[in-house]
Amino acid sequence: MxxxxxxxxxxxxxxxxxxxxxxxxxxxxxxxxxxxxxxxxxxxxxxxxxxxxxxxxxxxxxxxxxxxxxxxxxxxxxxxxxxxxxxxxxxxxxxxxxxxxxxxxxxxxxxxxxxxxxxxxxxxxHYARLSLVDGRPRLARSADEGKDQSYVLASLTAEQLRHALFxxxxxxxxxxxxxxxxxxxxxxxKPDSHDICFIPDGDTRRFLTNRLGERPGRLVDDTTGEVLGEHEGVHGFTVGQRKGLGIDQPARDGRPRYVLSLEPVSGTVRVGAADRLAVTGIVASRPVWPSGLPLDGPVECVAQVRAHGGTAPAVAELEPDGARLAVRLREPLRGVAPGQAVALYRPDPAGDVVLGSATITATS
CATH class of the missing domain: 3.40.50.620 (HUPs)
Structure with a gap:
């Protein structure tokens, strides 16, 4: 070739x-x-x-x-x-x-x-296993679990994978x-590169502020509605974030606060206790099927929401219109945010096989 x-x-x-x-x-x-x-x-x-x-x-x-x-x-x-x-x-x-x-x-x-x-x-x-089975691509986890990159390849189509070598x-x-x-x-x-390549100093908040400017808003307690502080823009936060919130007063129960949700229109960042981060349901759009085969009915699988970690057993089902994916997690995950990808795997002793992926639009 x-x-x-x-x-x-x-x-x-x-x-x-x-x-x-x-x-x-x-x-x-x-x-x-x-x-x-x-x-x-x-x-x-x-x-x-x-x-x-x-x-x-x-x-x-x-x-x-x-x-x-x-x-x-x-x-x-x-x-x-x-x-x-x-x-x-x-x-x-x-x-x-x-x-x-x-x-x-x-x-x-x-x-x-x-x-x-x-x-x-x-x-x-990339660290991922790729083969053809009955003429269809089979994308699976690599032998090195710590370096596995199948998650960031799960958005590739079957046609793209037919022309790929890993x-x-x-x-x-x-x-x-x-x-x-x-x-x-x-x-x-040579050291591995890490973090985001176009933000070499690792300061994502500053990078975004330089491009978006300041967009002031409020930090709000999600339970009481109390305004806890001000911020320079929702782009400086991610769901699940604990550090760098800029809140001076401690929580009434003494527990740490985490970012629970972001509201860009109003500029509101809602914060609360860690247990409020638990997610058991995911809705995702624009599904991609690396093998070329969409899900057929409810499928038991493993869902992954981050490149390394963030996995849980789940049941996934493609909605009738084929445009959205509903994922019910058997175990709750924390820090799941819209915009992330959810990748679905079929457990396999030789390396879990990627079934598909989609972009998270909502959680519950």
Whole structure:
């Protein structure tokens, strides 16, 4: 196969490309330039897609003996990931930019261009297992549970997955680093990037305030209706948040307060006790089915609402119009917010299989 290897400049994508070469594929490496000012993004292990990363990716491609290119996707990344992130927070929702990047950049923009150029597949360093069963994609958790990225890939369609390769799915991070060292790849010990790549200092509230400005509102006790303080905008909060609320007076019962809900129109942030965060029902829209098969009737499954953690046994059912998904959790989850994705898994000893995913619109 002709394979386009997306090379971020990190160890995972470098080893994934190396394995694609070793498997006998005709591999070309490409680094995605996602920032108009790439030199400003990396601070230690924070951020990604910098000039430094592009150079690391090129060096890895040289070691592997494959052609290498840099493609400028900065404008599209800004429009479809960064601006979407800002708009979602302004609307009182909590988006996952990594999921959005995989969906819109790596497996829409990049894959579309790759197919147009005659490539058969895009290869990435994601930790997830992907196979074909009876001609249908089967996306499952990786062997390394701590690095599993199937959640942020669960929004991909069956057609996209038919043109994807995830060579690291059966490996652990430790094994990948050791392999990189054996292959002479200089990125073997390079720190993983973390947090949000376009917010390298990790200060999401300041980033959003710089773009949205101050939008004053009130912090309100959800039980008593008492006004506890003022804030500069609902975009500075997420459901389940405890720290940084700016409330001086303690709760009457002495227990910590958490953000329970956000009301962007009125600018109200409602806070209360931790037990008020418990969610047992989820409604989600725009469902996607990685295998191409929608749910057929109520299905026992495992629901996941965060990239790492936030799982519970559940019963999920597609509503008659096919546009919404109703999920009843067998065990309550905390900190579930509109804008997040819910991914559904079928338990499997060899790695839970992704059934589908959708965007959370309401909880109960």
């Amino acid at each position: 002709r394979v386009l290897a997306a090379m971020s400049g990190g160890v995972d994508s470098a080893v994934a490309a190396a394995r694609a070469v070793e498997a006998g594929h005709d591999v070309v490496g490409v680094h995605l330039a996602l920032s108009a000012k790439p030199g400003t993004l990396r601070t230690g292990a924070r951020g990604c897609c910098t000039v430094e990363d592009a150079r690391d990716a090129r060096r890895a491609a040289d070691v592997l003996g494959i052609p290498f290119y840099v493609w400028d996707f900065a404008e599209r990344f800004t429009e479809q990931v960064v601006e979407d992130f800002v708009a979602e927070y302004a609307a009182g929702r909590t988006p996952n930019p990594c999921l959005r990047c995989n969906e819109k950049i790596k497996f829409e923009a990049l894959l579309d261009k790759a197919l147009a150029l005659g490539f058969d597949a895009v290869c990435t360093g 060579p690291l799915g059966d490996s652990t991070k430790t094994e990948v680093r050791a392999e990189a060292a054996r292959r002479g790849l200089a990125v073997a010990e």
